[in-house]
Amino acid sequence: MTEIIRHCPDCGRGRFFAQHHGLAGRCPDSADQCCPEWYCVVCGAILLIGAVPAASTAREPAGRRDRVA
Numbered sequence: 001m002t003e004i005i006r007h008c009p010d011c012g013r014g015r016f017f018a019q020h021h022g023l024a025g026r027c028p029d030s031a032d033q034c035c036p037e038w039y040c041v042v043c044g045a046i047l048l049i050g051a052v053p054a055a056s057t058a059r060e061p062a063g064r065r066d067r068v069a
Contacts (some may be wrong), residue, residue: 010045
């Protein structure tokens, strides 16, 4: 398991954080399967660390479908 030290917003101090999906290639929530979710080993607060991929398709805002450009 990989651990890093980051400031925990809930504890208010530097704490050890561990990856939620510790094994490489096991995260179902990320396109490259590298888990961006880290949790505080003391209180369980979650941080997103690293790049989080955005949705690849653009969506029209609701209520704008009837307008013509």
